[in-house]
Amino acid sequence: MDGAAYHKRDIRKSPRKSWLKADTQEWLGKNLGMVFSPNAAIDTLIQLVEF
Structure with a gap:
C-alpha cells in the first residue's frame, strides 16, 4: 500500500x-x-476505550 488516506481509514x-x-x-x-x-461519567467511559 502507498500510505494513502483511504488505506488508513479505520x-x-x-x-x-x-x-x-x-x-x-x-x-x-x-x-x-x-x-x-x-x-x-462519559470521561470514565472514554478512558475504558483508550485502555
Whole structure:
C-alpha cells in the first residue's frame, strides 16, 4: 500500500467525547463486551476505550 488516506481509514470507529453517553455505552457493550456502571461519567467511559 502507498500510505494513502483511504488505506488508513479505520473501519471500526471508536467512541469520541462528542458521542452521546448512550452510544458510547452501547459501543462498549457490543465491541468490547465490557461491564460498567450505568452511572459512569462519559470521561470514565472514554478512558475504558483508550485502555
